Amino acid sequence: MEQTQNAVLSVRNMSMNFGGLRALSDVDVEVRSGEIVALIGPNGAGKTTFFNCITGIYTPSEGQVLAYPTNGRKMRADGARSDGVRINGMRTNLVCELGMARTFQNIRLFPSMTALENVMIGRHCRTRAGILGAVLRGPKARREEQEVVDRSYQLLKKVGLEKVANEYSRNLPYGAQRRLEIARALATEPFLLLLDEPAAGMNPQETLELKEMVIRIREEFQVSVLLIEHDMKMVMSLSDRIYVMEYGRVISTGTPAEVSADPQVIRAYLGEESDA
Amino acid sequence: MAVANLLGNLKKSAIAALWLAFLTLPVMVIRVDTVEKTVTWRWMHLAYMLVGSFVLAVAWHFLMDRRDRGAANRDSGGGETQSALSLWLENPSVMRPLMAFGLLVAVAFPWVFSMYQTNILISALIYVVLGLGLNITVGLAGLLDLGYVAFYAVGAYAYALLNHHFQLGFWTVLPLGAILGAFFGILLGFPVLRLRGDYLAIVTLGFGQIVRLVLENWSAFSNGPAGISNISRPGLFGVTYGVDQATTYIYYIMLALVVLTIFVTARLKDSRIGRAWLALREDEIACQAMGIDNTRAKLMAFALGATLASLMGVVFAAKTTYINPASFTFMESAMILAIVVLGGMGSVLGVILGAFLLILLPEYMRAFSEYRMLIFGATMILVMVFRPQGLIRAKRKVYKINTEAA
Structure with a gap:
């Protein structure tokens, strides 16, 4: 597969086997700089498995996952693009450090930490204070800590949670927890934001607000977004391109209009007509 | 109604x-x-x-x-209900004088009370540090360690053996013991990196038993169940003390170590590292997905907890001047864990309170010593049913935010 000039993530021929079960086969996905790309498909199509494969939670059985960070790290000195970082099999925390941050389908916040602290966790991989710094609290450690608090608070503000900064995250309403997860992911300074069903369980109004927030975030943080979503209205109006998955394969790809006209997709979603 | x-x-x-x-x-x-x-x-x-x-x-x-x-x-949606006790204790205008008063009493203690009382208090202080050490591993990082006493044994035997064979003094072995403890902590940490929950508990339990069994059976090394006697009490620049003075001396050493440990653990709790530990405890996958190196965080928690236990081992050997493997049974690990759980996992103040309650009460209620385990068990059941978060619930720091910052 040819590599597009400004890709930030390029997944080639990726397959994932769990024993004899082939959860993903020959998946090709590409996300370009500044794009919002959606991954849709029926339940069990392998969307979350795909996320887990590219974030290092699983190691893909076959294929390549290449990232091209645009956030300054791993760029060649002459400013030209590096050849990409091979991230299949990379440890999850290093993938995050590289600049790919995700949220989870079933919210995975740290319940007995405050909202602010949840975001501060995201700053962990961008800060350095060690045990000595923590105990002695020298000027450098103090400055770093203050910076972490300030930046985290700003991020909370961006997702509209500044009023509940010191609330335990378990006490936040559902929609707020979803937004907090996004803020936490943004705190890691990603170039690619991976959202796993961000609108799940939200009402139409909240979904609309979420959509606007994702667009705002893309502009403001210069991130590309890859999201899994079931809400078709949101997917169609938000994404630049869509990949449709079924039984672990990508069955269709293109702009929302192209995809929604694809007979394969219609078949996957509505079922086959009994007689032609 | x-x-x-x-x-x-x-x-x-x-x-x-x-x-x-x-x-x-x-x-x-x-x-x-x-x-x-x-x-x-x-x-x-x-x-x-x-x-x-x-x-x-x-x-x-x-x-x-x-x-x-x-x-x-x-x-x-009424928010967290706060017990009157913890609300009261959080008020700085109550807390500060209380701490000052506590420290004053602690400093004056050996001059006011008998050697017997001082000795009991030294034990309690040792358990305070042990509790705070285990609190790092179990309370903050969520790694259930049932073999914690092994590190305590490492420190105690390090001092006993080095003193016996090479006549090394207390102050030389104290840092050595700490390093040895950290080493053993990492040694245990590596094989259990992938384990969590029940599996981790079983492996650490096994580790604790192995250390005790080695000490019991490798007589050439540790003198077996007979133990090691005549361990030197701590001296100061060549000055050696008699029994009474040495007790007072150890008491003050212990007091300093307790203050140091409280200082260190309280600061760690609300630091970058402490937050990473908490995240690890709450959700390991999310923690790693947010860029935290699980391996490092776990090893650090094990190493720090073990360091404190090992330090206490050195002090314990110096205090009793005689150690044998019987001091390092699973019962001790369970006791220290009970201190952490009863006091409140993750809460520094809670663990201190738990240590004093669980160590001092049995000492002063010797009349009921036959029922000791019965009362102990009943207390644990009651606490777990009615106050699963422990005597004092761990609280997270409330950050003051500089809203003007751009």
């Missing part, structure tokens, strides 16, 4: 008391003397049984109701 509830409870308690009295009738009331061939009917015992079980049942129902009401309050 409340009255109906109360009546209902009284009725339930009465039925429970009657039933229990009936069940225990043959044991409690009838006494057959096979020698004299007489049967005595001790009806008073029936009355004791009735009254006792009735009172206990009423108390139980009352506490259960209270707990359920508390849970309902929390669920209906």
Whole structure:
């Protein structure tokens, strides 16, 4: 597969086997700089498995996952693009450090930490204070800590949670927890934001607000977004391109209009007509 | 509503008391003397049984109701209910003078009370540090370590052996013991990196047993169950002390170590590292997905906890001047874990309180020493049912935010 000039993530021929079960086969996905790309498909199509494969939670059985960070790290000195970082099999925390941050389908916040602290966790991989710094609290450690608090608070503000900064995250309403997860992911300074069903369980109004927030975030943080979503209205109006998955394969790809006209997709979603 | 509830409870308690009295009738009331061939009917015992079980049942129902009401309050969005005690303790205008007063009492203690009392307090202080050390591993990082006492043994034997063979002094071995403890912590940490929960508990339990069994059976190395005696008490620049002075001296060393440990753990709790530990405890996958190196965080937690235990081992050996493997049984690990759980996982103040309660109470209630384990067990059950978060709930720091910052 040819590599597009400004890709930030390029997944080639990726397959994932769990024993004899082939959860993903020959998946090709590409996300370009500044794009919002959606991954849709029926339940069990392998969307979350795909996320887990590219974030290092699983190691893909076959294929390549290449990232091209645009956030300054791993760029060649002459400013030209590096050849990409091979991230299949990379440890999850290093993938995050590289600049790919995700949220989870079933919210995975740290319940007995405050909202602010949840975001501060995201700053962990961008800060350095060690045990000595923590105990002695020298000027450098103090400055770093203050910076972490300030930046985290700003991020909370961006997702509209500044009023509940010191609330335990378990006490936040559902929609707020979803937004907090996004803020936490943004705190890691990603170039690619991976959202796993961000609108799940939200009402139409909240979904609309979420959509606007994702667009705002893309502009403001210069991130590309890859999201899994079931809400078709949101997917169609938000994404630049869509990949449709079924039984672990990508069955269709293109702009929302192209995809929604694809007979394969219609078949996957509505079922086959009994007689032609 | 409340009255109906109360009546209902009284009725339930009465039925429970009657039933229990009936069940225990043959044991409690009838006494057959096979020698004299007489049967005595001790009806008073029936009355004791009735009254006792009735009172206990009423108390139980009352506490259960209270707990359920508390849970309902929390669920209906009333926020966290705070116990009066922890609210009171959090107020800095109460906390500061209290701390100063506590420190003053602690400093004056050996001059006011007898050597016997001072010795007991040294033990309690040792357990405070052990509790705070285990609190890092279990309370903050969520790594259930049932073999914690092994690190304590490492420190104690390090001092005993180095002192016995090479005549090394207390102050030389103290840092050595700390390093050795950290080393052993990492040694245990590596194989258990992938384990969590029950599996981790079993492996650490095994580790604790291995260390004890090695000490017990490798006589050439550790002198086996006979232990090592005549360990030097700590000196200062070549000055050696008699028993009484040495006790006072160790007391002050211990006090300094406790203050240091409190300082270190309290600061760590709200630092970058402390947050990483907490995240690890709350959700390991999310923690790693947010860029935290799980391996590093876990090893650090194990190493720090082990360092503190090992330090305490050195002090313990210096205090008792005699150690043997019997001091490092699983019971000790369980005790330290109980201190952490009873006090409140993750709460520094809670663990200190837990250590004092669990170590000092049995000392001063020697009259009930036969029932010690019974009371201990019952207390743990009651605490877990009615206050699963421990005596003092761990609280997260409330950050002051500089809203002007761009």
